[in-house]
Amino acid sequence: MSAIALRPAAASDIPAIQTIYSHAVLNGTATFELTPPDEAEMIARFETLTRQSYPYVVACDGDGSILGYAYAGPFRARPAYRWAVEDSIYIAPQAQGRGVGGLLVARLLELCEAAGFRQMIAVIGGSDHMPSIRLHERFGFREIGIFQASGFKFGRWIDTLLMQKPLGEGNTTLPDEKTYPGTLL
Template identity: 70%
Template structure:
């Protein structure tokens, strides 16, 4: 795999992001969606996250080809969860196994810490999804639970693995409510 760079995603990346996600929906359990969303829907999702100041990044090779993307978003919609984010990392099939997912995840962790988030949660489709579990373990995540037989895709039941990584001061200090990293819960 040639050299690549990580950068903030832009609206111009949406077609490539949509194609990568389409493959993940149709061929894997990383997403529990059954029908891949189109570019218009992926644009809405991108705008919703970036509009709330959540990090959204891509890995791009020297020719401008998007190899993968990652973003952090709200873990849950209730205000008490506002200091926790859920990560998502998706790679083009040709980009898997070259450390790009790790680079994306580690940068996403850095950006989330810089923004002041305190916990990152991974929600992994499939307790047999070893590459994703291993990726998160190597980044310092620990398994906090398995929601057994919680998804049904490709004619079988799928477990959901929850993993967690403390960010920054995590739960050791109280947050300054005025410094909430996003805009979603601000008055």
């Protein structure tokens, strides 16, 4: 196995990111989208997040091919949620089981803590999606709830599992409003 490098995502990565995401849409429950968005939509989503200084990273193989990507975005749009982020991690099918997800989650946690966010929420499609659940548990996320039968995909009802991890000082101190990490407001 060649070395895996992590770096900030760039707009030029969107074709590979769109391919990975399309596979997830069409074959899994990590996302409840039913139709894969095209590259134009994916670039719009990328620009929205990066313009607001949310971290967006890719994992690359030794030859530069993208093995997976991860980003943090707002958990909810209302201002009181501004200290919480939701993570998203997608791995190319051929890269699954190689530790790419762990590398991406670790980096995303580092970047979000450094930016001053206080909570990370994982919204997992499927309370039986064990690879994602185990990945998050490995990094200290704990289950906080299940929305039962909240999605319908592939001819069946699917739960939504919520997991949470405090970042930095979490809720043990008040945040400094002057150092708000994002630009949502």
